[in-house]
Amino acid sequence: MDKTYDIDQMPKKNPLSMQIDLSKFEKATDEEKKQADVMSESTSFFKDGMRKLRKNPLAMFSIVVLVLIILMITIVPVVVPYSYSDIITINGKRDKSATNMAPFQYSKLEQQYIDEGGKVFPHIMGTDELGRDYFVRVAYGTRISLLVGVFASVIVLIIGVLYGSIAGYFGGKVDLIMMRIVDVIYSLPDLLMIILLSVVLNEVLKFDGQGILARLGTNMISLFIVFGLLYWVGMARLVRGQILTIKQNEYVLAAQVSGAKSSRIIRRHILPNCISVIIISAALQIPSAIFTESFLSFISLGVKAPMPSLGSLASAARSGITTYTYKLIFPALMIGLITLAFNLLGDGLRDAFDPKLRR
Amino acid sequence: MDMNYKPNPEYLVEVNNLKMYFPVKTGFFGTTPLKAADGVSFAIRPGETLGLVGESGCGKTTVGRALIRLYKPTDGDIFFEGKRVDDKSIGGLRKDMQMVFQDPYSSLNPRMTVEDIIGEPLDVHKMYTSRADRRDQILSLMEMVGLNAEHATRYAHEFSGGQRQRIGIARALATKPKFIVCDEAVSALDVSIQAQVINMFEDLQRQLGVAYLFIAHDLLVVHHISHRIAVMYLGKLVETADSDELNANPVHPYTQSLLSAVPLPDPRTAKSSKRIILEGDVPSPLKMPSGCPFRTRCRFATEQCAKEMPQLTDRGNGHMVACWNK
Ligand SMILES: Nc1ncnc2c1ncn2[C@@H]1O[C@H](COP(=O)(O)OP(=O)(O)O)[C@@H](O)[C@H]1O
């Protein structure tokens, strides 16, 4: 083999010829050959996705915003000495004059107390028309709104993934019937359904006592039920579509040829290849649920008073919009920030992890 | 199904009258059976390669998949080592029958490392005693197909088409099968890589004594590797013969046209051999012509061809042809 490349054996180049002079070439050493064989650093799908995500400034900014918001809603109710439901008290006395104060303003009683040497925690966002600290109420409202968003998206995730994967994996008649049901639900006008269901469920469901359910109120419960009943269809369609395409891949056939059972095929081949798409879409579901909740609270079908949510805070601020504009701005800003951050993060996740956008 | 059919013990794989009909929606309500394979019979000896050729869409993949029961055949008998292959027996036969797929991209799970891809059949059949044993087996498989053992922990998307096909072959070899269906295993590769991979298939056959059903749409590829060749047209076999015999002496008009389409290396012989250009398209398998399936494109078609279906008949030395006029 080596002989053929021996430089001395190479035909001499005719000086007039345009051909390449073979004697100018050197044989590659074993080391050089090896170099051509070296591949780039091995990257797993997850690592590669995280690297892409970290390079996306909008997504990173959204993560920072969301972390700050979550920190705020966990720390604020602990640090700030006011409760979301009680009127401000000074020395055990209700401060009737502390209503509708601007940010960092103190009422007469509070000023007096400070002058006497007492300490009063400032009202960072002022107070509302009943004399409750607005900062705490916004923090609580954000908490409720986020909770609603995450909870609704978990409901959608569970029902949608179960339903969609059954339809997609088994196919045939099962799929046909299940997907027609989805079509019917899909065609219902969702906001109208939510309003109607909330009204009906309000009459049917009654929670007493002090549990979290009772404090949230029947409206919230009916909102969750509505999400469970209506909003999973999009997720179910997505999951079914994913599984149908993945099932077509020859690696699933190869697993069948190897004798793998359905459970192994779902676990090892189908789920890992559609999980990122499912999670991304669940993340995008959160802001839409928050938005729906805000909307319902705004038309007073949301959480039960005195529990605040961002929507009910905004709704309550409507009456004094010309004089106390800040009361609308704070919850509205919060809704905007949260939905924007989740949407940007969802898009970033999709760019980084959706297998259809790579290669 | 013919429960009385007696398989010949000489054969590793025997297929008798295999039919695979797919229900296809036509119109709003009705379905029509699409006869992707219609009465296919052949047999393969241990360590032998049968080439299966035909234009794309003629049902080669369907035959291969029905054979290893990825599809449940509509009718027909399949035997492996004299045992009937059905839903009950297939579980025990999975180790012995494997498949190499056409598409080097979709045939490997992008979320698994090479090690796990090749190790999957081992995992399913629990064919190792320890983690170290599993790894040893995988590394020796990788070596067998010419893959660098250092790449075991890499993901499939990091490899080229030819390397990916080698990974697929290593996976098929993992359970030490006696029979592998190679469904257009080289068709997606560059010509130079095709040759490497085909040579590897031949080496592996010599080393391991494995039998192949080697599917391709290119007669040249199949001629090189096959002992026998079966030519398929619209779901039916039209000619089977020993590889060299078929090339030297093609009888069926369709085989002749396939061979004349093969580019010849020597321009002088190429000039003297008349190319037969097939006219018209392959008819839709939903609108199968009556009688001989090839008659719509055949130069020798007569009235009889439209009336009766020609059966494979022996023309001596096991050269079987289904044609009335040849
Ligand atoms: N799962 C299926 N359902 C319906 N029709 C199919 C299916 N698989 C293959 N076919 C049809 O069967 C015929 C043969 O296909 P195939 O076996 O893939 O051909 P080949 O491998 O020779 O190209 C084609 O007409 C194809 O459309």
Ligand code: SF4
């Ligand atoms: S049977 Fe008739 S139509 Fe069919 S290949 Fe022979 S000559 Fe042609």
Ligand SMILES: [Mg+2]
């Ligand atoms: Mg095919």
